Amino acid sequence: MNDKVLVSVVMPNEKDLEVMNESLVTLRSLGISCEVTVISAHRAPHQMIEYIKNAKERGIEVIIATAKGAAHLPGMIAAFTTLPVIAVPLKSPLLDGLDSILSMLQMPDGVPVATVSVNGARNAAILAAQILGLHHDNISVELERLKMRLSSEVEEQAANIKSKSFTQ
Amino acid sequence: MNDKVLVSVVMPNEKDLEVMNESLVTLRSLGISCEVTVISAHRAPHQMIEYIKNAKERGIEVIIATAKGAAHLPGMIAAFTTLPVIAVPLKSPLLDGLDSILSMLQMPDGVPVATVSVNGARNAAILAAQILGLHHDNISVELERLKMRLSSEVEEQAANIKSKSFTQ
C-alpha cells in the first residue's frame, strides 16, 4: 500500500457513498490510498474550488467524481485543474441516468473528463489504477494480478455452469 | 425603452449569437435594455464568477444563459446568484440537443434554472419580460400588446389559408 494519498473520490451527496464505496474498496485492494469527501458545484461552489486547488497541492494525482441529473461536478472540477478527472454517472430517476451520462460525456473541447459506465464505481477505480500504474510500479503489478483473477473467475463459472446444467 | 440594463444574455461561444440574437431583438422590441457577452464555465470559470457578481451589482435582474452538450453554464450561474436564470438549450450534434436539455433541466434541489425550448431564444426573452413585467409596468403593457399581436397573426393566417386552398 502506498502511504501517499493519490486518488480523491468526491460526490455531491453523502448518500452517493452507497454506490461509490466500491471505488474505495477497489482502490484499497489495488494498494492505492485515497481520500473521500462531499463537494458540490451547485450548492457550495466556493468550497469546491478551494478543495480542488488544495488536492493538487497535497499530491492527489487522479480525481474520481460522481453526480446525477445535471451532473456538473466532474466537469466543473476539470475546469479548475489539469489532473485527469474520472466521471461516474449515477443512475438517476430519469431514463436510468441518461441525463447523468450526457451531462458528463458531452464536455466541450478543451476540458475533457473520462466517463465510465452508470454507477461504474469499480471501473472508475481500475481506470485510476491504470493511469497511476504508468509510473507506480507496484500498482502496475496489482493490475496484472487483477486481470488474472478476472480470467480465473470466468473459468470457475464455466466449470460451475456445466455441472449446474447437467443436473437441471 | 428602459435605459437601465435589466437583462444579461450570456453564451459560451460567440457563434451562439446566431441563435441568441433573437433574444436581443425580442427584448428590445419589448422595451427592455440588455447586455450580451461570452462567458464560459469550463474554459474561463474565474471570469464567469466575476461577471455574475458584477452583473447583480450593476442592476441586472434576469440572466439568460445558453449552452450546448454538457451545457453547464446556466446551472453554474445559478450556483453563484439568487437572480432568476433562464436556460436556453442549444441544438447540438447529439440527438438534436437532448444532451443540452437534460443538463439544464435536471438541476439538483436548491438551485433551479428556468428551461425553455431548444433554441428558444425568443421565448427566453418573453419569459424574462414576464418576470420583469411584475414590477415594471411599461413591460407589462408591452406583453399585453404582444399577446394581441400573436392572436392577430393567427387570424391573418386563417384568412390566407382559406384563399390559398380555394385556389388550389
Next chain:
Amino acid sequence: MNDKVLVSVVMPNEKDLEVMNESLVTLRSLGISCEVTVISAHRAPHQMIEYIKNAKERGIEVIIATAKGAAHLPGMIAAFTTLPVIAVPLKSPLLDGLDSILSMLQMPDGVPVATVSVNGARNAAILAAQILGLHHDNISVELERLKMRLSSEVEEQAANIKSKSFTQ
C-alpha cells in the same frame, strides 16, 4: 410571511399533491403565501380559463403548474395570461416522464413556460421566490439564507463522510 397570496400552485389531479406538497412547504419556508387548487385543461377547460383570469385579478404573481403525459396544463395557462408560469413535469409511466418534459419544454414561439426538473416541486418554489425576490425584499433575504443553508449542509456532509469512511 407576506399575508398576500402571491403564488398559485395548480395540478390536474388531487393525487399530484403528493409531489407538489414540496412546493407548498418550500414557499412557506421562504415566507411566501400561496394557494393550491385542482384545474384541468382537458376535463374542465372553462373552469381553468375562469380560474386563470381571477388569479391575476386577485393579485397572484406567479403560477406553478404541474401535469404528466400530454401535460398541457402549464402551456394552456400561459395561453391565457402574461404572468410567468413555472412548469413541473411529473414522472409518468412512459420513459420516466419524458412525455411530460417534452410537452412542456417545447412550447411554441410567443408563449413560454419555465420548465424545471421532473418532480421538481421544490425547485419550482425556489424559482418562484427568485422571481418574486426581485421586488419583494423579504423574499430576497430568505433566498440568501437558503443559499447559505445549502452550503452548510454540504460542509456537514463532508464532515460526516470522512468519519464514516475512516470507520468502514
Next chain:
Amino acid sequence: MNDKVLVSVVMPNEKDLEVMNESLVTLRSLGISCEVTVISAHRAPHQMIEYIKNAKERGIEVIIATAKGAAHLPGMIAAFTTLPVIAVPLKSPLLDGLDSILSMLQMPDGVPVATVSVNGARNAAILAAQILGLHHDNISVELERLKMRLSSEVEEQAANIKSKSFTQ
C-alpha cells in the same frame, strides 16, 4: 362528392399546409368535402374555442388537427368537443417529432385523440373516411376501391422490380 362539409382540417401555422395538403387531396379523392383553417391553442385560444363550437353546429363530423413540439392543438380541441379528433404529429426539430408524438399520444383518461404517424396527413384522411364510411355509403365504397388500388400498386411494383433486377 358529398356537398356537405364533413371534415375540418386545422393547423396552428399556415406553413403546415405543406404537409397537411395531402389530407385535403386524399379527402377529395375519396369524395369527402372538407374545410381548412389556421387555429392556435396557445396564441389565439378564444378563437379556437369559438371555431370548435361552430364547427360542430355547422355539421362537421371529424376534425383533423396537426401541431408540432408541445403540440397541444388536437388535445385542446378534444377538450371542447365530443367529435372524434384525429391528431397528426408534425416532424419537428427535436428527435424528428418525438415531442409532437408524445404530446398527442399521451392524452389523459377521458379525453382521447386518434394519433396517426408523423406527418401522416394522408393516413389521417383515410382514417376520417373509415369513420365516416360507417354511415356514409358512398365513402365506404370509395374505401374499398382504395384498398384495391393499394393492392394493385404492390403488384405493379413487383412486376417492375423483377425486370429491373434482371437487367442489373
Next chain:
Amino acid sequence: MNDKVLVSVVMPNEKDLEVMNESLVTLRSLGISCEVTVISAHRAPHQMIEYIKNAKERGIEVIIATAKGAAHLPGMIAAFTTLPVIAVPLKSPLLDGLDSILSMLQMPDGVPVATVSVNGARNAAILAAQILGLHHDNISVELERLKMRLSSEVEEQAANIKSKSFTQ
C-alpha cells in the same frame, strides 16, 4: 344499451385483459355492447383473418386491438378491413412500451390505425364511442354526460384539495 354488438375488443394474450377490461367497462357504461376475444397475427394468422372478415359481416363497426412489443395486431387487422381500428399500445418491458407505440403509430401510407396512449384502454373505448356517436344518438348523449362528469370530478377534487391543504 344497444343490443347489437358494435365494438370488438381483441388482444393477442388473455393476460392482456387485465389492462383491456377497462375498455369493456367503459363501453358498457356508455351503453355500447361489445365482444372480446384473443387473436394473434403471429401465432394464429389464419384465424385472425377469418375473425376480421366475420366481424364486419356480423355488424361490428369499430375494432379495438391491443398488443405489445412488435405489436403487429392492430396494423394487420387494418390490412384486412376498412373498419376503423383503434390501437392500444401495451406497456412492455422495453422502454415502457416505446416499441409498442412505434410499431402501431408508424403505419405506412394507405393503412392507418388510430393510436391512443400506452395502456389507454379507457380512452380507446371513449374514442370508439365518439366514432359511433356520429350515427348512434344514444351514444352521443352518453358522451355529453361523460364530459359533464369529468368536469364535475375536477370541481370536487378542487374542493377536496383546498380543505386538505388548510389542515396540513
Next chain:
Amino acid sequence: MNDKVLVSVVMPNEKDLEVMNESLVTLRSLGISCEVTVISAHRAPHQMIEYIKNAKERGIEVIIATAKGAAHLPGMIAAFTTLPVIAVPLKSPLLDGLDSILSMLQMPDGVPVATVSVNGARNAAILAAQILGLHHDNISVELERLKMRLSSEVEEQAANIKSKSFTQ
C-alpha cells in the same frame, strides 16, 4: 433427439443462466442437443478464442450468445467464426437493455450477428432450430408441430376469455 451437440449456448456470467435456461429448455423440446458454458470477451479473451475454434471442430453448427451493456460477446464470436451467431440482448440497468441491443445490432459490414428480442432466449432457440431444420429433417418436423401448438394455444385462450368476460 439428435445425440450430436449442434448448438452452443454461451454467456459471460453464470447468473445469465436465469434468462438463458429458456434456450436450453426450448432446444431440448425441439430435439436439439446443446452445450452451455461461460465465456467472456473482456475478462478471458484468450479462452473465448480457444472455445470458438474448438466448438466448430467439435461439430457445433449454431452459437447462441448473450451479453448485456457493452455486450461484445456475440460480435467477438462472429469475428472468429463463419458459423451463424444468434445474439440475445439481456435486459440491463440502462434503458431496459437498449445498450445491449445497439451493441449487438449495429455490427459493422462483413461480420453479422442475428439479433433477437431483449431476453429472447426462447426465440433464439427457435431461430437456431429454423436454421438447423434446413438440413435436419427431424428438427423441421418439430418446428411444424410447434407452429401448430402456438395456434392451438391462441384458440384455447380465445375460448377462455369469452367465458371469463361473460361472468365478469
Next chain:
Amino acid sequence: MNDKVLVSVVMPNEKDLEVMNESLVTLRSLGISCEVTVISAHRAPHQMIEYIKNAKERGIEVIIATAKGAAHLPGMIAAFTTLPVIAVPLKSPLLDGLDSILSMLQMPDGVPVATVSVNGARNAAILAAQILGLHHDNISVELERLKMRLSSEVEEQAANIKSKSFTQ
C-alpha cells in the same frame, strides 16, 4: 454459383431496392442465387401469404425481408413459414429507423426473426450465407475467403494510413 434459387429478398416498396441491392450483389459474390420481389403485409396481404407458401415449395431456404416504420413485413412472413427470416430495418424519417428496429426486434415468443443493423443489406446476405454454408459446402468456402478479404483490407488500410500521416 448454385443454379438453384436459395434466397428470396423481399421489400414492401420498389424504392427500397436502393438499399437492398447490396444484398443481391453480396449474395451473388458468394455464389448464391436469389430472387427479388415486392410484397406488402399491409397493402397486399393475400399476395404476401401466397408468395410465402410458394417460396418454400420452390426451394427457397432463407428469406431476407426489409421494411421501415411499423415494419411488419419480416414478422408477418415469419408467421406463415418455419424458414429462417432475416430482417433488415430500413432507416426511416423517425429516429433514424428506431421504429423499424423495434418493430422487428421485439417479436413475440414463438415467432423469431433474425434482425441485423439498420440498412444492413450486406450483412443480411452474409448471415444468409452463414446459414446456407452449414449444408452447402461451396458457400462455406466462399465465407472463409470473405473473412480473409476483410482481414487483408484492414492491413491495406493500416499501410495507407501510416503513409498518409507521415506526409501530413
Next chain:
Amino acid sequence: MNDKVLVSVVMPNEKDLEVMNESLVTLRSLGISCEVTVISAHRAPHQMIEYIKNAKERGIEVIIATAKGAAHLPGMIAAFTTLPVIAVPLKSPLLDGLDSILSMLQMPDGVPVATVSVNGARNAAILAAQILGLHHDNISVELERLKMRLSSEVEEQAANIKSKSFTQ
C-alpha cells in the same frame, strides 16, 4: 517534443482519420509523439491482438481508440492490456452515435475504458496529455499553457461580441 512515441491512435477504418486527425494535431501541439494505425476487432482480430501486445512493449503508454456502431474496438483493446484506453465514440447513422456511446460506456466490471464525447478527438488527446502529464513534466507545462489559452480565447470572444452587438 518527446521523441519517444507515447500515444497510439487506432481506428477500424482509414476514413475515420477525418475525425481522428484532430487527436494527432492536438497531441503534437502538446509536444507528444504518437503513432496511428488501422486495426479492427471484427475484421482482423488476430492482428489487433498482436498490435496491442507490441504497442505496450514498444513503450506506448496510452491508447486512443475510436469506432462507431457496435464499436467494440476500445473495449477489446482494454481486454488485452492494462494500459489506459481512451474511447472516442464516432457519430454514426443511428441516433447521432448513441449506439457508439453505449457500446463504449457500458463496459463490464473489471475492464474500463475512458469515454469522451462523440467525435471528441481533441478531448481524447488532452485527456491523454493529462494522464501523461502526471509523470512527464514538459507535458504538464503544456497543459497549463493550454488552460490559459482557452481562457484568453473566451476573453477575446467576449470583446468581439460586444462590438458586434453594438453595431447590430
